[in-house]
Amino acid sequence: MLAGRMAGAQPRRLGILMMNMGGPKTQEDVAPFLSNIFRDTDIIKLPLQGVLGQLIARRRVDKVRRQYMQIGGGSPIEKWTRLQGDGMVRALDRASPATGPHRYYVGFRYTRPSMEHAVAAMLRDGIEHAVAFTQYQQFSGATTGSNLNELFRVQQRLDPGGRLRWSFIDRWGTHPGLVGAFADRVEAQVARLAEGVRGTTPILFSAHSLPLSTVDRGDPYVAEVGGTVAYVVAELRRRGVANPYRLTWQSAVGPVRWLGPQTDAAIKKYGAAGYTSLIVVPIAFTSDHIETLFELDIECREVAHAAGITQFLRAEALNAHPPFIDALAALVKEHIDAGFPTSTQLLLPDPGAESRDTLQTRQWIADQARRLAGDSGGQ
Numbered sequence: 001m002l003a004g005r006m007a008g009a010q011p012r013r014l015g016i017l018m019m020n021m022g023g024p025k026t027q028e029d030v031a032p033f034l035s036n037i038f039r040d041t042d043i044i045k046l047p048l049q050g051v052l053g054q055l056i057a058r059r060r061v062d063k064v065r066r067q068y069m070q071i072g073g074g075s076p077i078e079k080w081t082r083l084q085g086d087g088m089v090r091a092l093d094r095a096s097p098a099t100g101p102h103r104y105y106v107g108f109r110y111t112r113p114s115m116e117h118a119v120a121a122m123l124r125d126g127i128e129h130a131v132a133f134t135q136y137q138q139f140s141g142a143t144t145g146s147n148l149n150e151l152f153r154v155q156q157r158l159d160p161g162g163r164l165r166w167s168f169i170d171r172w173g174t175h176p177g178l179v180g181a182f183a184d185r186v187e188a189q190v191a192r193l194a195e196g197v198r199g200t201t202p203i204l205f206s207a208h209s210l211p212l213s214t215v216d217r218g219d220p221y222v223a224e225v226g227g228t229v230a231y232v233v234a235e236l237r238r239r240g241v242a243n244p245y246r247l248t249w250q251s252a253v254g255p256v257r258w259l260g261p262q263t264d265a266a267i268k269k270y271g272a273a274g275y276t277s278l279i280v281v282p283i284a285f286t287s288d289h290i291e292t293l294f295e296l297d298i299e300c301r302e303v304a305h306a307a308g309i310t311q312f313l314r315a316e317a318l319n320a321h322p323p324f325i326d327a328l329a330a331l332v333k334e335h336i337d338a339g340f341p342t343s344t345q346l347l348l349p350d351p352g353a354e355s356r357d358t359l360q361t362r363q364w365i366a367d368q369a370r371r372l373a374g375d376s377g378g379q
């Protein structure tokens with residue numbers, strides 16, 4: 001592991017950048033949000049991207065606006081990110097006063113507050129060491145990879161001389177704090193089941209799907225989601241919950257082939273097979289958003305009821321669950337205490353075809369790791 005061991009040389013001012021995709025806060029935000037997603041070749045590659053991408057985005061606007069209307073008008077992602085960030089820095093100030101006071105910044109890829117806004121604020125505040133902390137627990141080039149590419153472009157524009165030192169928390173899908181928090185959420189739903197079906201009700205872990213072409217070029221997301229599921233299942237077994245389980249995929253959009261089986265199709269099949277209860281667990285995102293509040297709670301619930309599943313339960317998103325907030329703080333503290341290591345996976349590019357942007361970003365990340373190692377005497 002190429003790590004910057006900062007023995008006795010803690011940074012004077014630390015800023016934590018919470019990176020995520022963002023979501024439309026208002027009805028007006030929906031069109032630019034979709035337009036930004038379909039412009040991004042890291043999330044989806046389309047023939048004639050500029051034309052087809054914008055066409056798909058425009059065609060989705062009305063439907064997606066209606067969906068956000070049904071969940072209160074917009075995405076709650078910023079609200080949850082701020083509650084998580086507030087809790088995280090409070091816990092860090094308590095656990096690690098030497099590196100405090102801790103500050104966090106929110107950088108979204110497709111909506112405000114943008115990555116540019118966050119990095120500008122860090123520079124203004126005199127931050128010296130920035131921790132880019134992805135809020136996607138499992139790594140995908142479509143999500144964290146896209147965020148890092150955007151961060152690289154932004155820092156080149158705003159900080160070409162490299163005043164900020166950067167380190168990265170790029171994946172944490174098997175962190176014990178995260179795993180325990182997910183297990184809490186599942187256990188709470190198991191407890192609601194009627195006694196007769198408590199041990200036999202299927203648990204369906206559901207993650208956002210990926211285009212098959214992304215899976216095929218070695219994107220680590222699918223394996224990492226599987227890792228989270230395996231750890232959560234092991235923790236549930238330890239707690240005496242031994243229900244059957246499966247991993248399925250939701251939210252395919254656009255005219256490409258996507259990884260299956262799809263969550264709604266699986267629900268239908270379990271209904272047809274005679275199950276009358278089911279627990280669905282959103283496993284690839286930490287807070288509520290359109291995929292939980294609309295797709296799972298409204299669309300999939302209808303599918304379940306039509307298929308004869310009368311008790312359709314959804315594990316609550318982690319949101320502001322205190323053990324989850326503690327996990328966020330623990331992840332940052334462990335990163336600080338270990339001397340800001342860069343994960344070996346981030347330093348070794350995915351073997352599949354990668355964009356020039358990604359290769360340049362990985363080079364910048366490796367440079368930052370070397371720079372931190374140099375700070376501490378070249379270990």
Ligand SMILES: C=CC1=C(C)c2cc3[nH]c(cc4nc(cc5[nH]c(cc1n2)c(C)c5CCC(=O)O)C(CCC(=O)O)=C4C)c(C)c3C=C
Binds near residue numbers: 043
């Ligand atoms: C276009 C391709 C898309 C890929 C690939 C993709 C991967 C992906 N997405 C998430 C998490 C979320 N996506 C959300 C919304 C959303 N995603 C896409 C497209 C792709 N996502 C679109 C077009 C949208 C907008 C809604 C829609 O049109 O259906 C959200 C919700 C945001 C919110 O409401 O706050 C999340 C969360 C992951 C984890 C992922 C793959 C790794």
Ligand SMILES: [Fe+2]
Binds near residue numbers: 208251
């Ligand atoms: Fe998505």
Ligand SMILES: [Fe+2]
Binds near residue numbers: 251252291295
């Ligand atoms: Fe969706």
